[in-house]
Amino acid sequence: MLDLFTIIWGAEMTEAFLGVCLPSLLQLGNIPGCPNLHTYTFYASDEAMHKIVDSQHYHELVQAVQVQWRDLQRGQWETTSNTLWQMQISADEGHYMLIMAPDNCVGNGSLRNLCQLCDGTHNPILFGFPRVTEEGWQKLRALMGSFQSATRDLTTEKPLVSNQQLVSLAMKHIEQTTYPIESRMDRRGIVHGNSWVVRHNVPTPCLRPDKKAISIFKTNPTLNSGFDHVLPWAMIEEGYPWHLIRHSDIFFLVERGRHLIIEGSGHDQAAWDVVKQMQGLEFFDQQEAVWQGV
Numbered sequence: 001m002l003d004l005f006t007i008i009w010g011a012e013m014t015e016a017f018l019g020v021c022l023p024s025l026l027q028l029g030n031i032p033g034c035p036n037l038h039t040y041t042f043y044a045s046d047e048a049m050h051k052i053v054d055s056q057h058y059h060e061l062v063q064a065v066q067v068q069w070r071d072l073q074r075g076q077w078e079t080t081s082n083t084l085w086q087m088q089i090s091a092d093e094g095h096y097m098l099i100m101a102p103d104n105c106v107g108n109g110s111l112r113n114l115c116q117l118c119d120g121t122h123n124p125i126l127f128g129f130p131r132v133t134e135e136g137w138q139k140l141r142a143l144m145g146s147f148q149s150a151t152r153d154l155t156t157e158k159p160l161v162s163n164q165q166l167v168s169l170a171m172k173h174i175e176q177t178t179y180p181i182e183s184r185m186d187r188r189g190i191v192h193g194n195s196w197v198v199r200h201n202v203p204t205p206c207l208r209p210d211k212k213a214i215s216i217f218k219t220n221p222t223l224n225s226g227f228d229h230v231l232p233w234a235m236i237e238e239g240y241p242w243h244l245i246r247h248s249d250i251f252f253l254v255e256r257g258r259h260l261i262i263e264g265s266g267h268d269q270a271a272w273d274v275v276k277q278m279q280g281l282e283f284f285d286q287q288e289a290v291w292q293g294v
Contacts, residue, residue, distance in 0.1 A: 001038040001095040002118050005086045008102045009045035009076045016256060017102035018055050023144040025100070026057060027159050029109030032064045036115050038095055041068040043082040078223045087209040087217060098206040099227065103256035105140050107166040108159030110251040114206060122243035124207035124232055128200025128289060131257040136173025163252040168194065168293035175257025194293035201284040203244065204228045212238060221270040230272050233280030248291040
């Protein structure tokens with residue numbers, strides 16, 4: 001089973017979630033197509049919770065998955081404590097867990113494919129993703145605006161955005177300030193027509209937490225860092241049977257280039273195990289994946 005969770009507060013994060021992320025998750029190949037998706041938990045401010053519950057898509061969400069609401073553990077601009085809380089819950093149930101940022105957009109079929117990988121064979125399951133410029137984000141927002149829960153015809157519905165369409169958009173609108181892929185392309189990515197061969201050295205984990213993984217993450221002193229920068233490599237060092245998703249047709253998402261948490265809270269002053277972080281960067285920099293466009 002897989003537990004999905006989102007940490008959210010503030011008007012801009014909520015607008016991004018309702019305008020782009022949630023419609024992408026409600027594509028038929030995502031939440032509605034995942035029979036082993038157990039829960040979707042929101043760690044949310046009161047304002048964000050009320051806006052989401054009152055939104056036009058919320059009824060469909062609760063029809064497709066069990067939704068739970070929890071308070072932000074330490075208030076706004078801090079996510080580590082919420083992630084640790086979710087790790088403990090998923091560990092108690094023996095489930096995998098996947099964080100879904102409120103400014104993600106997920107290609108159709110990605111969650112269904114990921115759920116199929118959550119069979120106990122691999123832990124963690126890792127994937128890389130790009131960030132897109134504000135122009136690219138607004139194009140996604142316009143595209144997702146065509147999603148209307150009340151008028152859906154599930155027998156004829158076409159996906160709003162497939163993984164390949166999402167890759168093509170990302171290739172055209174890569175964000176180069178907070179996530180400077182272009183400056184690394186000579187050594188980190190090879191463009192072949194409508195696809196990239198990429199090396200993404202900070203993969204995001206979908207993991208099945210246990211006592212050891214939780215004890216590792218409990219040493220994290222940062223506000224918002226380390227779940228992807230340190231934990232995957234620390235688990236690999238401990239001998240966990242990891243797996244990297246190496247083709248975007250299996251799983252692909254993009255994130256808005258404007259990093260709202262960094263804008264609001266600044267970069268973490270604390271560092272978490274810089275040695276492991278550097279070892280992870282070096283290790284994952286040798287792992288290739290293909291991002292296939294249309």
